Amino acid sequence: MKLRKSAAAAAIAVLALTATACGGDSGTAGDKPKGGTGGEGQPKLPTYSVAKDVKVDSATLKKAQKRGKIVFGAKNDQPYLGFEDTDGKRSGFDIEIAKMVAADLGFSTDQIEFKTVDSGVRETTISKGDVDLYVGTYTINDERKKQVGFAGPYFMAGADLLVRKDDTAIKGPDSLKGKKVCSIVGSTPLAEIKKPKYGAETVELAKYSECVQQLLNNEVDAVTTDDAILKGYAAQRPEKLRVVGKPFTKEPYGVGLAKDDKALRDAVSDALEAHIKNGDYKKAYDATLGLSGSKFTEPPALERY
């Protein structure tokens, strides 16, 4: 476990380094922002007004109110979505979703604690109560609903392929026969690409940044996961990587929470609805995911249950 962790940390460090070093890897002058939100001249992030005296009949929320802090699980290696820089600062669209929801539940940005939780351990982490809520490119599906609850969807992605720029052989999921494809334990795109019809050989790791490193090292031929995630990696290294651009699944993102906490689920859905309506959602998108070349589309309709 320790080894795994340090390998992951090393992979992130390498990515962070190559992303930061203008001359080295990408070589472009005006390098893209490192992991999320832009600098000068870039769209600005919204600020969220914090609700007062929030009353929701939710054990999770009451505990959070008592401790004066709300705990969100998130990713730390997905540029423009959920990224943590070397100073521990988090940025990205999912991080903004967390801030919007937190504000409507009565917590300021300073009262959010983020914990990194990777795809393979999301359900167990949420159901143990180690996080109050989870925002991390988390696809809503019936299988997962047996263990956790979801508010949303707040975004629609689709599985795609990241390849080396000079690779012209991989044109879509149908050209993966005999190819090595890296993806993440516990993720829906991995489950999809393992289907015999694709004929791919899979390499299964814990973190996306490790897969990207393997692609750059010529150890695998492609990385598969959601297009929104892959575009972030491609935007960081436009000279080396490209997204194929043929999404082959639907991945509706939800905020994960305890399975039977309907009151909290409704409150989170209300928050998402309010921030979509008042324009914060679009503003947050433009200042995060929008910078990686993902075009803005209206969010899917919320599915309350």
Ligand code: GLU
């Ligand atoms: N959205 C997909 C999933 O939830 C892939 C991205 C991820 O692993 O977070 O499995």
